[in-house]
Amino acid sequence: MDSFTKGAREDLARLNFPPANWVPPADGPDGRPLLDVLVVGGGMCGQLAAFALMREGVRNLRCVDRAARGREGPWATYARMEILRSPKHLTGPDLGVAALTYRAWHEAKYGVAHWENLHKIARLDWVDYLLWVRDTVGLPVENDVEMKSVELHPGFVSCTVGGKAVHARKLILALGREGSGALRWPRFETFDPAQRASGAFHSQRGSGVFHSADDIDFAALKGRRVGVLGAGASAFDNAGEALESGAAEVVLFARRSHLPQVNKSKWTAFPGFQHGYAALGDARRWRFYTYIFSEQVPPPYESVLRCEKHKGFSVRFAEGWQDILPGPEVKTWKGKTRFDALIVCTGFDVNMIERPEIASIRDAIDTWRSHVPPEEAAKFPEEARFPYLGDAFQLQGKAAGLSRVHVFNWGSTMSHGALAGDIPGIQIGAERLAAGIARDLFAEDSDLHYRRLLSHNEDELKPTKYFVNLSSRRPA
Ligand SMILES: Cc1cc2nc3c(=O)[nH]c(=O)nc-3n(C[C@H](O)[C@H](O)[C@H](O)COP(=O)(O)OP(=O)(O)OC[C@H]3O[C@@H](n4cnc5c(N)ncnc54)[C@H](O)[C@@H]3O)c2cc1C
CATH class of the missing domain: 3.50.50.60 (FAD/NAD(P)-binding domain)
Structure with a gap:
């Protein structure tokens, strides 16, 4: 291992990464352990979602991508620009770990002077960088594995993944821009x-x-x-x-x-907007993004x-x-x-109804259409098709268990702002997603956690003379 990668891993270790898994194990319908989270899509958003979850101690997860390694998303496939469109200093895939930033990677590879003279990041360097982050952190991305269908059940979601049934308590759809709908x-x-x-x-x-x-x-x-x-x-x-x-x-x-x-969405890349947008009422959110989208880039x-x-x-x-x-x-x-x-x-249309993977639940999904006046929905039909998501990117709607499915791609923009697509917002987005999933998993098991609290018996004072062996006096 090169010394730069070794240094980045040491930084992760100093941050106690990865922390212990705290989610109680559960059995699936086949008697095998239920996954806590299945992440579908191992592009920038999927891999960051997995990283953020692992950092929250949610480690019983899988992340699958139908593309071959390095061919996830647009970067090495149909993105045909020479350099990224965003400024070079952006962070995000590093989740705030300095040694995992693009800048740290670039300086290690090309030298500090090269970074200083760099105008924008070369597209294929971005691919190598994302793969390096994946490997350095140890993110479990499985390539050439496709998810074909989703079914909701009480307590879990079943998906067909690589031809086999996979059962998970939570599903993250990190299917990318195309995965928000279809080619436009x-x-x-x-x-x-x-x-x-x-x-x-x-x-x-x-x-x-x-x-x-x-x-x-x-x-x-x-x-x-x-x-x-x-x-x-x-x-x-x-x-x-x-x-x-x-x-x-x-x-x-x-x-x-x-x-x-003018690229109006560039204006949104500041913490106030990124943290505050989702807390706004429907009318105000609608006003922001129908304007941004109609201005075009x-x-x-x-x-x-x-x-x-x-x-x-x-x-x-x-x-x-x-x-x-x-x-x-x-x-x-x-x-x-x-x-x-x-x-x-x-470009791409946002129309989740087009996605074959979620055909079984599509009619139950609540969209922005039912949250704005009909004349607004008619004026902005594409915006009206965006899913109307909850505070942790979860689907909402008519079917029980829909909130087990989280949309972490461009389709979340009307609800959360651009926190699951463009680089500037993805760290805030991934952290919001992971915190919400950790919350939901805890809340669902709260009785079990309470029993664990009762049996928690770590004798702090054992090495001192004040130690009292209470457990021997407690009723069995
Ligand atoms: C041409 C282009 C250039 C861009 N340039 C920039 C830029 O310079 N700066 C910037 O900030 N943003 C840019 N973006 C926007 C955004 O950053 C990218 O789209 C980025 O790839 C989004 O990451 P993602 O993980 O959401 O999607 P993707 O990178 O597209 O990853 C989604 C993954 O899901 C997988 N997948 C889909 N369906 C399934 C399934 N059923 N089963 C298994 N896997 C599945 C796909 O194979 C894919 O690898 C650009 C977008 C495009 C299209």
């Missing part, structure tokens, strides 16, 4: 996204219709003409990647007449400049796509344009 596609006149695998739209290497979250072979775009839809970060990142892979021309189409200019200037370096890059404003036709061909109000490949960069 604009409504086209005739094109149905399901068609994109068909021959008319996807016939040979370097041609076809893609969503930005698809696995795209950019090398095959060399010398090709590419149309990109969107005005946000992913649109510019995908355009930049295509241009750097040798695309002859990339045309970016935006519905708007100009790019969004500008692309980082670095992503724009990356594209502007290439002669083959152009932007067509006020020209959203009305349809995608075989070819593929784009139809806008100005006419039709043929491309070799199209990349739709319109």
